[in-house]
Amino acid sequence: MVQQKIIVTGGAGYIGSHTTVALQNAGYRVVILDNLSNSDKDSMDGIVRITGVRPEFEHIDCTDRTAMHRIFERHRDAIGVIHFAALKAVGESVEKPLLYYRNNLGGLMNVLDMMTEFKIPYLVFSSSATVYGVPDKLPVTEDTPLQPATSPYGQTKVMGENIIADTVVANSGLSATLLRYFNPIGAHPSGEIGERPNGVPNNLMPYICQAAAGVRECLCVFGDDYDTPDGFCIRDYIDINDLANAHVAAMRHLQSGATGVNVFNLGTGCGQSVMQLIRAFEKATGVTIPHKITSRRAGDVPAIYANACRAEQILGWRAVVPLHETLASAWRWQQKITKSK
Numbered sequence: 327m328v329q330q331k332i333i334v335t336g337g338a339g340y341i342g343s344h345t346t347v348a349l350q351n352a353g354y355r356v357v358i359l360d361n362l363s364n365s366d367k368d369s370m371d372g373i374v375r376i377t378g379v380r381p382e383f384e385h386i387d388c389t390d391r392t393a394m395h396r397i398f399e400r401h402r403d404a405i406g407v408i409h410f411a412a413l414k415a416v417g418e419s420v421e422k423p424l425l426y427y428r429n430n431l432g433g434l435m436n437v438l439d440m441m442t443e444f445k446i447p448y449l450v451f452s453s454s455a456t457v458y459g460v461p462d463k464l465p466v467t468e469d470t471p472l473q474p475a476t477s478p479y480g481q482t483k484v485m486g487e488n489i490i491a492d493t494v495v496a497n498s499g500l501s502a503t504l505l506r507y508f509n510p511i512g513a514h515p516s517g518e519i520g521e522r523p524n525g526v527p528n529n530l531m532p533y534i535c536q537a538a539a540g541v542r543e544c545l546c547v548f549g550d551d552y553d554t555p556d557g558f559c560i561r562d563y564i565d566i567n568d569l570a571n572a573h574v575a576a577m578r579h580l581q582s583g584a585t586g587v588n589v590f591n592l593g594t595g596c597g598q599s600v601m602q603l604i605r606a607f608e609k610a611t612g613v614t615i616p617h618k619i620t621s622r623r624a625g626d627v628p629a630i631y632a633n634a635c636r637a638e639q640i641l642g643w644r645a646v647v648p649l650h651e652t653l654a655s656a657w658r659w660q661q662k663i664t665k666s667k
């Protein structure tokens with residue numbers, strides 16, 4: 327049987343590499359497009375060790391229209407694109423907004439242009455729970471009104487969703503699915519791929535892992551005076567492998583005839599506070615996390631978690647990996663990268 331080809335932009339990165347594994351395991355042929363600005367080719371070797379298959383790799387910047395045209399012409403037999411390629415550091419986006427608009431929206435517009443020109447029908451886009459801002463009601467459903475984004479990064483997700491919706495209206499041959507991720511954590515259970523933050527991590531999970539490994543002295547917990555049951559911020563932490571599988575389900579849903587723009591929350595439906603996550607990590611790994619309470623971080627949403635029922639009803643997907651397994655996989659990966667440094 328001829329394998330169907332999927333273009334995965336940003337496929338060398340954290341979510342893209344796990345999704346490539348899931349796609350290859352599901353029988354798709356993957357071509358990764360990445361400029362390696364926040365990743366390296368080691369992730370490709372990890373994918374090979376897990377699946378036995380090396381995805382095709384194109385070293386390319388999605389904002390380079392001429393190069394994108396050349397690559398899409400070469401892969402015009404692709405049936406779909408999963409577009410991960412973006413910059414994602416919220417703080418950096420405040421300092422360098424134009425970099426974020428140019429990279430995240432310029433890249434997306436080239437992808438949409440190429441899909442239109444080469445008649446590639448299915449797009450899956452990495453959106454984010456950040457589009458809900460500070461929600462009035464929890465859990466958030468896909469119909470919860472979007473709030474003004476609190477950072478240029480968040481704006482690129484809101485604007486990206488709108489750009490895709492407008493393009494789908496204008497191009498009847500294109501259908502798209504927007505996946506709003508909550509907080510992806512963990513690594514592949516094999517320990518072959520995982521998250522590799524550059525410098526000091528901004529996100530909680532890699533910071534916990536580095537504090538556990540002694541790479542960081544102490545985790546700062548940002549605020550204990552929120553209006554939540556224990557005073558700490560609440561998030562919906564979703565296993566990276568569950569998240570990856572949702573992309574396969576989303577692609578199959580498009581292939582089965584879904585039209586227009588489809589939107590899905592990808593979360594577990596369960597909120598965990600920062601302190602609950604620290605305690606769960608300690609229990610899952612037996613390692614104590616040195617931490618101290620500091621002041622709130624500007625821009626943090628007090629609490630957000632998903633209603634992910636629509637994904638279950640329509641995609642037949644739900645998060646299944648228990649939190650303790652996710653935390654153990656994150657720790658296994660951290661130990662491996664600490665050793666290899």
Ligand code: NAD
Nearest residue numbers: 336339340341360361362363364365387388411412452454
């Ligand atoms: P990542 O940085 O690990 O992966 C992104 C990949 O895209 C990297 O390999 C990077 O080199 C590449 N890239 C960036 N700009 C590019 C460009 N112009 N051309 C080609 N390649 C480019 O990040 P991730 O965590 O895997 O995130 C993937 C997507 O999911 C992003 O769109 C991100 O905004 C979104 N997202 C992530 C999270 C999260 O917590 N990780 C949450 C919500 C949404």
Ligand code: UFG
Nearest residue numbers: 454455456507508509528529530533546547548559623626
């Ligand atoms: N936190 C700490 N200490 C740290 C890091 C984080 O206490 O060192 C706390 C934060 O205050 C927050 C929680 O841990 O309460 C989670 O913070 P993260 O930075 O890990 O995640 P966010 O929910 O703030 O944001 C993440 C991504 C965004 C994305 C959003 C929704 O960074 O890009 O999830 O998907 F938009």
